[in-house]
Amino acid sequence: MTTVAPTRDSATAHAGPRRGGSAWWLYLLLIIGVILLVGPFIWMVLGSIKTTGELRQVPPTWLPKNPTLSNYTDLLDRLSFARFFLNSAIVAAAVTAGNVIFCSMLGYALAKLSFPGKRILFAIVLGTLMVPAIVTFMPLFVLVANLGLVNTHAGLILPFLVGAFGVFLMRQFIGGIPDELLDAARVDGAGEHYIFWRIVMPLCGPAIATLTILTFLGSWNSFLWPLVVANTEDMYTLPVAIALFATGQQETNVALLMAGSVVVILPVLIVFIFLQRYFTQGIAMTGIK
Numbered sequence: 001m002t003t004v005a006p007t008r009d010s011a012t013a014h015a016g017p018r019r020g021g022s023a024w025w026l027y028l029l030l031i032i033g034v035i036l037l038v039g040p041f042i043w044m045v046l047g048s049i050k051t052t053g054e055l056r057q058v059p060p061t062w063l064p065k066n067p068t069l070s071n072y073t074d075l076l077d078r079l080s081f082a083r084f085f086l087n088s089a090i091v092a093a094a095v096t097a098g099n100v101i102f103c104s105m106l107g108y109a110l111a112k113l114s115f116p117g118k119r120i121l122f123a124i125v126l127g128t129l130m131v132p133a134i135v136t137f138m139p140l141f142v143l144v145a146n147l148g149l150v151n152t153h154a155g156l157i158l159p160f161l162v163g164a165f166g167v168f169l170m171r172q173f174i175g176g177i178p179d180e181l182l183d184a185a186r187v188d189g190a191g192e193h194y195i196f197w198r199i200v201m202p203l204c205g206p207a208i209a210t211l212t213i214l215t216f217l218g219s220w221n222s223f224l225w226p227l228v229v230a231n232t233e234d235m236y237t238l239p240v241a242i243a244l245f246a247t248g249q250q251e252t253n254v255a256l257l258m259a260g261s262v263v264v265i266l267p268v269l270i271v272f273i274f275l276q277r278y279f280t281q282g283i284a285m286t287g288i289k
Contacts, residue, residue, distance in 0.1 A: 044262060046062070046063065047258035048072070048255065048261070049064050049067045049069060050064040050067075052253055052255045052256075054066075055254045055255055055258070056254070071259035075242070075256060075260055078245070079241060079245055084236055084238045087153075087237045087238070088220055088237040088238040089267075090153055091156045092219040094157045095160045095161060095215060095219040096212055099160075100166075100208055100211055100212060100215070102161060102162045103169070104196075104200075104201065106162070107168075107169070107170025107171035107172075107173070108170070108171075108196055110125075111170075111172075112174060112179070112182060125168060126164075129164045137225075140159050150229055150231065151229065151230055151235050156226055156229055160219065169210065177200060177203055182200075209275040212271070213271060213275055216268065216271055217271075220239075220267060220268055221239060222239070223240060223243065226240045227240050239264055242260030243257070243260075
């Protein structure tokens with residue numbers, strides 16, 4: 001009596017259902033994770049078109065009973081929106097540009113140049129990543145105050161023109177660029193300035209996009225530092241102005257805060273949509289293609 005060995009196709013056919021049936025819990029976890037991630041944003045958008053009374057209702061309602069845009073009209077009419085938006089745009093753009101330029105320069109020097117104390121300098125950069133920002137908050141404010149930069153755009157921008165994480169990110173990415181490419185440029189007579197701007201920077205698109213998104217997000221949403229440094233209303237950034245305006249009444253206007261939050265995240269969302277492809281590449285650190 002002979003036995004026929006199962007073919008590869010039949011074995012695969014039998015294994016397929018078991019593999020698919022055992023993965024249902026993985027899809028369930030992914031769905032739950034997506035709901036937990038996206039749910040608060042959906043709730044914020046829906047809450048921005050509700051009244052404060054409906055938002056405070058118990059049990060809460062998911063969909064608005066009587067949708068209204070009054071929260072947005074109040075936000076634009078009663079708030080110097082253009083001025084606060086311009087302040088946020090100036091600070092976020094300047095901080096982002098400074099980080100892209102200076103972090104790339106320092107990252108290039110740490111990755112491709114040889115100079116005394118290079119390893120010590122890189123160790124200091126890594127060490128600053130371990131220091132909580134709140135620890136340096138007061139010394140940084142005292143320094144800005146002594147320089148006479150309180151309630152100025154410079155006071156909001158200069159302390160954050162370079163970040164340790166940006167230096168680390170650019171150093172790691174630039175380190176993946178072949179040294180032979182840079183040596184060939186040096187043999188042809190190119191200087192370090194030319195190599196950095198014409199060879200290295202064009203190859204760092206994914207890393208620059210990643211740094212741009214993360215820096216712009218942090219600067220645009222910054223609240224505590226602008227709240228302390230900006231003493232007059234004309235220097236408020238958008239998050240500070242919305243928070244003070246919504247909480248400056250007898251009780252917090254939650255619906256107005258929801259509408260303000262939607263307005264605040266729109267520029268960040270637009271930046272991410274335009275740079276998401278490069279952002280994914282930068283996070284994956286795929287190197288040169």
